[in-house]
Amino acid sequence: MALPGHQPENDATTPSRPGPALRLRQPLTEDGAAIHRLIAACPPLDTNSLYCNLLQASHFADCSILAEADGRLLGWISGYRLPADPTTLFVWQVAVHPDARGLGLGRRLLSDLLARPGLADIKTMATTITPSNEASWALFRSFAKSQGAAFRHDAHFERDRHFDGAHEAEHMVTIGPLPSVRAAA
Numbered sequence: 001m002a003l004p005g006h007q008p009e010n011d012a013t014t015p016s017r018p019g020p021a022l023r024l025r026q027p028l029t030e031d032g033a034a035i036h037r038l039i040a041a042c043p044p045l046d047t048n049s050l051y052c053n054l055l056q057a058s059h060f061a062d063c064s065i066l067a068e069a070d071g072r073l074l075g076w077i078s079g080y081r082l083p084a085d086p087t088t089l090f091v092w093q094v095a096v097h098p099d100a101r102g103l104g105l106g107r108r109l110l111s112d113l114l115a116r117p118g119l120a121d122i123k124t125m126a127t128t129i130t131p132s133n134e135a136s137w138a139l140f141r142s143f144a145k146s147q148g149a150a151f152r153h154d155a156h157f158e159r160d161r162h163f164d165g166a167h168e169a170e171h172m173v174t175i176g177p178l179p180s181v182r183a184a185a
């Protein structure tokens with residue numbers, strides 16, 4: 001599929017285009033069930049409880065973003081500010097529906113989220129990635145490059161020590177310092 005015309009969430013002036021417009025916006029609690037279904041359709045992401053997605057869509061709504069077209073949820077990012085360092089935005093999960101992958105939507109979601117006026121004080125982005133998730137490495141490397149920001153990673157959660165052997169290790173990725181004027185996707 002081709003991505004429908006994109007209306008950035010921070011741009012109320014973009015004229016609507018014919019056909020289903022792609023809309024990026026902050027989540028509402030009513031989006032929780034659709035978010036839960038999207039995560040389930042995006043392995044290798046861990047599914048969380050629907051209750052957890054409802055908390056993301058409410059308590060963490062200002063650090064989370066979704067993309068929809070024609071009422072259909074195509075993309076989602078959950079995030080939060082690190083409690084010990086509120087100028088770091090931790091990206092918890094990124095999910096792009098299989099039908100909408102490879103079209104730049106993941107990067108647009110990251111860029112639009114970071115361009116929110118309410119997140120203007122964010123200096124660093126952090127996330128964790130499993131060694132085998134090539135799409136996720138490529139997405140975050142590409143995002144760091146687009147922002148002209150350094151990309152670093154270190155082992156963080158280990159398979160045996162933290163996951164009891166039941167989950168691949170997770171590397172902590174840090175992107176920053178981020179520019180104060182954010183580059184568009």
Ligand SMILES: CC(C)(COP(=O)(O)OP(=O)(O)OC[C@H]1O[C@@H](n2cnc3c(N)ncnc32)[C@H](O)[C@@H]1OP(=O)(O)O)[C@@H](O)C(=O)NCCC(=O)NCCS
Pocket residue numbers: 042043044045092093094095096097100101102103104105106107108133134135136138139142
């Ligand atoms: C990871 C994911 C979110 C990427 O979303 P996407 O919208 O397809 O990514 P984009 O189209 O914005 O691509 C961004 C960059 O990553 C690259 N990329 C995307 N998918 C890739 C893949 N499978 N293999 C290699 N590179 C890939 C793109 O070529 C692009 O690079 P460029 O900007 O240098 O050209 C999507 O594949 C997904 O939802 N996967 C399942 C869930 C997951 O693993 N989430 C990430 C962990 S939180």
